[in-house]
Amino acid sequence: MRVVIWGLLIFMLLLIVALPTVMLLGFGMLPGLVAMIVDRTEERSATFCVGGLNFCGVFPYLMDLWFGDHSLDQAITLLTDVFALAVMYGGACMGWMLYLSLPPVIASFIQVMSERRLQQLRKTQRQILDEWGDEVITDADLGGDGLMPPQPGEAGAGIPAPAE
Amino acid sequence: MAEQPIDADEINEPAPVRGGSVVIRERFLVNGDKPLPDLDSPNAKAFMAEDRHDLSRHLFALVCTPGIPLRNKAIRQFKANPGPGLLELIEYESVFWPIIGQRTMVIIYERPMGGRVLTQIRNNQARITEYDIPRKVIQPMVDGLRHIRSLNLAHRAVRPDNIYFVDEDLQEIVLGDCVTAPEGFDQPLMYEPLERALANPAGRGTGSTVDDMYALGASLVVLTLGGNPIERMKGEDLLFRRTNLGSYAAICGNARIPLSLLEPLRGLLSDIPTDRWGLDEISNWLNGLKQTPQQKKPARKGDTPLRFGGRDHTNVRTLAHAFNRQIPEAVRLLKDETFHAWLKRSLNEGNLSETLKGFVDTANFHKDDFQGTEEYLVARCCAAMDPYGPIRYKGISVYLDGFGPMLAMEIIRNGNYQVLTEIITREIYQFWVSDRANFLDSIEISQMFAQLKAWLANNDPGFGLERCLYELNPGLSCQSPHIIEDGIIEVEQLLPALDRAANHTDSHNKPMDRHVAAFVAARFSEDIHPHLRAIAATKESTAVIGMLSLLAFLQWKLKAEPVFGLASWVGGLLGPAINAYHSRTTRRELEKEIPKLVRRGSLPDLFDLIDNAEKRREDQDGYADAVEEYSACSNEISDIEGSGNEMQVKAEKTGQKTAATISIITTMIAVTIMFFSEIL
Structure with missing residues (x-):
């Protein structure tokens, strides 16, 4: 609750101090806002993806405000410029496209990598079985330490070495 | 296949031989083509031998019958310590004997050039008068036996056909071989003391000089008379007669024994080991010292005989011997009051009767275990009835010191060795030992048999019956x-x-x-x-x-x-x-x-x-690492393969995160460039 109150206070302060900036951000970042509302995942990947590129499209015009005429008229002029809106929302669109197209590509890539890793692991296992025998499977399944029972001649088995 | 050993009482004629020669210790040539049947032992064939280093030596070789336990300790001792009155043992070695096609022990002896004393007497080549007996016969044999006793051994093969003239002049007498068979094994019943004669030949036991002295006495009778006065009497009849009459009376009977020899023969042929003349007594007699006259002591006889096993018994010793042959009948008799009445009235053995009744009661009490068996009851009763007799169990009669050879013979002949193992495992020997504690080292025997029992109980290689066999028979191959x-x-x-x-x-x-x-x-x-x-x-x-x-x-x-x-x-x-x-x-x-x-x-x-x-x-470390690595690979494979569409979801999430990251980074770069390009 306290956060909300503080947020409202800051927002009110920003409205008083930088109304053009707030106005530009409010309208320009609408796709990002929508993405934030729509994205219910914990990671908020869609929000970051869409919001990030949306901000990338808004930022040049924000710079015009900050380093040019920081007035309400200028803000309205920018927001009514189709080209400016296309840039802002185009950035958001790029974000959405990135968000929607990259996971399948990455998944395919991971799939290929995994299969390659699987092949490597299976090859290693086959090499182990070739060298140490199938009993490795049993011992590995049993979760044993893989140690053999004491053999004659070892300490503990008690057979004296016949020659020195 | 090992040649079957021959009992001394079963020898008829020498076995046929085939040619072949061997060299012993690279020195003594044994010629298989030249057998010397006159020097054969019951279980060893004699062949001509020569010393390649000294061809003038007269030697012969005894080729032992494979499978018969030899007296290894005696062989070593006789070779190392030649003594007077004994055939000199020159050398021995286990070699391949071509005639039988297998290896066997060959023993080289000094050759007695005069042959067997008994043969020479029968052929009238030699004449030994009663006056010659003490110095010419008894003295060398006593010297030989004394030497053997000094080696802590006994000869146990003193018999007329094992006494030789060592010289061609037929003057010097020696005792022959005694190492080619277990102690007493080659002895006909007549030359074994009564108590040992009652045992099976292989189970007669190591014995001692006391037993040799009896054999000396029996041999003297035959040498003096020039023949065996009871030659036709064999086996059970002889034992029965000796038990009933006493050995002296049974052997000498009505024979014309020279008066001068009556005293030593009575002393030597005593059936009570403690009363029997030893080396000191015979030496004193040889030196002319007067000995306490040995009274003729026949076995205790009853007034009325008891019929059992086809014989009329007048003493418990013969009965004990017969009981062991017919166990069910013996048990019936032991439970019969008339038998106990006979013991009390005819033999005046009231205490023995009570003891036997006690054993019967004990057997009834232990009906369900082996102590209640008929065999155990009869064994227990036989031990009490014949205090000097052997262990009698399930038809076998054996002395504890003859247990080893007996076991060996039964195993080699595929005989009834289970009975012998039962004597050990069921501790049948215990009561026998305790009944004889006054003249046996019961502790030593008990320890030895406890050890045998422990070996028998262990069925692992190196233990069991085989271990008992070799421990008890140092001379067995x-x-x-x-x-x-x-x-x-x-x-x-x-x-x-x-x-x-x-x-x-x-x-x-x-x-x-x-x-x-x-x-x-x-x-x-x-x-x-x-x-x-x-x-x-x-x-x-x-x-x-x-x-x-x-x-x-x-x-x-x-x-x-x-x-x-x-x-x-x-x-x-x-x-x-x-x-x-x-x-x-x-x-x-x-x-x-x-x-x-x-x-x-x-x-x-x-x-x-x-x-x-x-x-x-x-190898162990490598294997452990391999198991670990294999397990890790398996886990990773499981992780990769996942379950269901988990991997797809995971890939999508990774893609979304990557997209977000790319977006943020692009924005940050673009914003930074735009900002700086604006202000610069």
Whole structure:
């Protein structure tokens, strides 16, 4: 609750101090806002993806405000410029496209990598079985330490070495 | 197959022989083409022998019957300590005897040029008068027996056909061979003291000079008379007569014994061991010292006979002997009041009757265990009825000091050795020993039999019946089917014998069978228990390595020559031991190395190769790492493969995160560039 109150206070302060900036951000970042509302995942990947590129499209015009005429008229002029809106929302669109197209590509890539890793692991296992025998499977399944029972001649088995 | 031993009472004519010669210790030539039947022992054939270093020596060789336990200790002692009155034992060796096609012990003796005394007397070549007997016959034999006693031995083969003239002039007398069969085994019943004659021939026991003195007395009767006065009486009849009349009366009977010999013969032929003349008494008599006259003491006889087993018994000793042959009938009699009445009234043995009744009651009480069996009851009663007699159990009669040869004979003849093992496992000997505690070292005997029982209870290789067999018979050759024909008596001969056996034995069988293991355990002075434990292991690889380690230990300790055949034999059996290594590379290396070591004939090297501790540790560590790595791979594979569409979801999430990250980074870069381009 306290956060909300503080947020409202800051927002009110920003409205008083930088109304053009707030106005530009409010309208320009609408796709990002929508993405934030729509994205219910914990990671908020869609929000970051869409919001990030949306901000990338808004930022040049924000710079015009900050380093040019920081007035309400200028803000309205920018927001009514189709080209400016296309840039802002185009950035958001790029974000959405990135968000929607990259996971399948990455998944395919991971799939290929995994299969390659699987092949490597299976090859290693086959090499182990070739060298140490199938009993490795049993011992590995049993979760044993893989140690053999004491053999004659070892300490503990008690057979004296016949020659020195 | 071992030749069957011959009982002294069953000899009819010498066995046919075939040619063949051997050399003993690279010095003595034994000529198989020249048999000397006149010098045969009941269980050893005599052949001409010559000393290659001194052809003027007169020698002969006794070729022992394979499978009969020899008196190893006596052989060694007689060779090391030649003495007066004895045929000199020159040399001995176990060699391959071509006539029988197997190895056997050959013993070289000084050849008695005068032949057997009895033969010469019968052929009228020699005449021994009653006046010659003391100095010409008794004195040398007493010297011989005294020498044997000084070696802590007994001759146990004193009989007329084993007494020889050592010279061609027929003047000097010696006692013949006594080492080619167990003590008393070759003795006809007449020459064994009554108590030992009642036992089976192989079970008559080691005995002592006391027994030799009786045999001396019986032999003197025959030599004095020039023949056996009771020649036609054999077996049970003779025993029955001796038991009833006493040995002196039974043997001498109505024979015309010279008066001067009456006194020593009565003393020597006494049936009570403690009353029997010993070496001191006979020496005193020879020196003319007067001895306390020995009263004729016939066995205690009853007024009325008791019919049992087809004979009329007038004393309990003969009855005890008969009881052991007809156990069910004996039990019926023991439970019959008329028998006890006979004991009390006819024999005046009231105490014995009560004792026997007590045994019957005890047997009734123990109805459900072996102490309630008829055999046990009869054995118990026989021991009480004949205090000087042997252990009688299930038809077998044996002395404890004859237990070893008896066991050997029964095993070799595939006889009833189970009865003997029962005597040990059921402690049948216990009551026999306790009844004789006044003249037996009961503690020593009990300890020995407790040890035998422990060995019998252990069925592992190196123990069991075979261990008892070799421990009780130091002169018995190893009965392993691999080397039985080699007649191996000493452990030093074992590896060469197994080496030879490798050429003709099925190489799938292990050289270390139960007989070989027990033979080594009994004859090898080193501690081999760890090896035996390994041999007994259920895991084949451990058992094989145990076998190799024991054979290698033998070769190393005995400094034996290389054994190429045996190494090859053992090498072929090492599969399980090689497979005990997990690493296939190590296995291949071992398989490659074994033929090289086999060609060196060195079992210790072979053992070092197979059971190298460092190599084994490396193998273990490597295997443990392999198991761990395999397990890790499996886990990773499981992780990768996942379950259901988990991987797809995971990939999508990763893609979304990547997209977000790319987006943020792009924004940050773009914003930074735009910002700086604006302000600069």
